[in-house]
Amino acid sequence: MAEPVVKYKNVTKSFGEVDVLKGINLDIAPAEKIALIGPSGSGKTTIIRLLMTLEEPTSGIIEVNSQNLWQMEKKGKMVRANEKHLRQIRGDIGMVFQHFNLFPHMTILENCMTGPIHVKGQSKEEARKNAIEMLEKVGLGDKVDNFPNQLSGGQKQRVAMARALVMRPKVMLFDEVTSALDPELVGEVLEVIREIAKEGEMAMILVTHEMDFARDVADRIIFLEDGVISEQGTPEEVLGNTKSERLQKFLSRFRS
Amino acid sequence: MSPISQIGEIFPVLVQGLNTTILILITSAFFSFLVAFIAGFGRLSKNIILRKCTGFFVEIFRGTSLIIQLFWFFYALPILFGIDLGSEFWACVIAISMNYGAYMSETVRGSILSVSHGQTEAAIALNMSRFQRMKIVILPQAIRMMLPEFGNYLIQMLKATSLISLVGLADIVYKGQLYTNTNLSATPTVYLLILVFYFMIALPLIGLTKWAEKQSSKGVASQ
Ligand SMILES: Nc1ncnc2c1ncn2[C@@H]1O[C@H](COP(=O)(O)OP(=O)(O)O)[C@@H](O)[C@H]1O
Ligand SMILES: [Mg+2]
Numbered sequence: 272m273a274e275p276v277v278k279y280k281n282v283t284k285s286f287g288e289v290d291v292l293k294g295i296n297l298d299i300a301p302a303e304k305i306a307l308i309g310p311s312g313s314g315k316t317t318i319i320r321l322l323m324t325l326e327e328p329t330s331g332i333i334e335v336n337s338q339n340l341w342q343m344e345k346k347g348k349m350v351r352a353n354e355k356h357l358r359q360i361r362g363d364i365g366m367v368f369q370h371f372n373l374f375p376h377m378t379i380l381e382n383c384m385t386g387p388i389h390v391k392g393q394s395k396e397e398a399r400k401n402a403i404e405m406l407e408k409v410g411l412g413d414k415v416d417n418f419p420n421q422l423s424g425g426q427k428q429r430v431a432m433a434r435a436l437v438m439r440p441k442v443m444l445f446d447e448v449t450s451a452l453d454p455e456l457v458g459e460v461l462e463v464i465r466e467i468a469k470e471g472e473m474a475m476i477l478v479t480h481e482m483d484f485a486r487d488v489a490d491r492i493i494f495l496e497d498g499v500i501s502e503q504g505t506p507e508e509v510l511g512n513t514k515s516e517r518l519q520k521f522l523s524r525f526r527s
Numbered sequence: 528m529s530p531i532s533q534i535g536e537i538f539p540v541l542v543q544g545l546n547t548t549i550l551i552l553i554t555s556a557f558f559s560f561l562v563a564f565i566a567g568f569g570r571l572s573k574n575i576i577l578r579k580c581t582g583f584f585v586e587i588f589r590g591t592s593l594i595i596q597l598f599w600f601f602y603a604l605p606i607l608f609g610i611d612l613g614s615e616f617w618a619c620v621i622a623i624s625m626n627y628g629a630y631m632s633e634t635v636r637g638s639i640l641s642v643s644h645g646q647t648e649a650a651i652a653l654n655m656s657r658f659q660r661m662k663i664v665i666l667p668q669a670i671r672m673m674l675p676e677f678g679n680y681l682i683q684m685l686k687a688t689s690l691i692s693l694v695g696l697a698d699i700v701y702k703g704q705l706y707t708n709t710n711l712s713a714t715p716t717v718y719l720l721i722l723v724f725y726f727m728i729a730l731p732l733i734g735l736t737k738w739a740e741k742q743s744s745k746g747v748a749s750q
Contacts, residue, residue: 354657358656361654362654365652365653370645372645372649374664385663390654390655390659420745434653435652435653
């Protein structure tokens, strides 16, 4: 098997007295699609926020391309990573948020150009061309000059995906990207993710409550419970006929 | 003298002072913004010493009155420390800029803090540096929020410039008072005209503030 693109080695995270993650071990293969499921508060968001460097782990190691994300070597000792070190590594990670977090003062096109221009050093023309291409791909080619507040939730979320995709990350994180949407808009967003997933080369971690979607898209489903990975396997193994009673109980909530 | 011919005589006198008032206002406005941003960022600094020092400066200037500060820069500093600010004009500008800059720094700080944290997180996810996050994502939104308050401060600042007549700078008020010294009967007309003058200068500022209020409601993700 290819060397994992991301490794969590016994990672824990506490907020004050609360132990949110209690020893996560997880290897993510290049291009692997992982669906992360579990009850609210089980730590799903926290797992991916640690990888995006939005939170710092309390202990343990996270590696990206075999490089230690949160620690760096300084005079022969491992010390806490500084901003420069984080920037070198997190360029391979991208994220789509539950509440989109589009930049409201920029047009849709500018939202998708700012990263490539300022971070990747692309020329304006190149960034514009790529951004338009990506926006067309997510079905928003006719909205490029609109501002975010002129779009529906589903459209906003598709822009957010285009904005992340033009950065060409190796790993893309999706944090319940349909939870803030009206039910009738969920489908269009999931459809775009399916398309991206089919293309292949990017690894994806999808935090989701959409079980049918997870079954379709994921190579592996991970069930997180109280800060530990309690079950994992192929969609058939996890969603089909699991022996775990707690997982069965969790899943039964999604069968109508 | 008829009121009309009175006005005809007083008007040019006040216009002489208009220069000073407007020049003081524009120069002080510029430096107030400068002080506001420096102090505002200082209060947001990660460095605790810098943060405390700026906080101290801000509270001193907010906690004492402009007129006393004006007297300090004008009379006390030169005597106590031999610091002579060079000209009366600059002494006034510095006093007004420090005073208003201190108030406005709170606006700068508050606006930056009120940009939703999700914006910073999205910028981190695009791998922007700290500086880029501030320049490209946070400040453009924060400044939209600052604009209306800045407009209000500008109008207040205009009114505050009249204090400089107390230390002998020849602004509108000073010229007007000088005139009343020799033409006591013209006093009501002089003060009426002074009112009109200030209102005329304030009008565009009021318009600017209204415009700023419209701008600020657009394109901001606030918490
Ligand atoms: N910044 C934070 N400060 C304190 N507690 C937090 C913070 N972020 C998350 N938590 C707590 O951590 C737990 C797990 O949160 P989260 O990872 O968001 O779970 P999930 O995404 O599975 O719902 C929750 O109990 C939540 O209250
Ligand atoms: Mg969550």
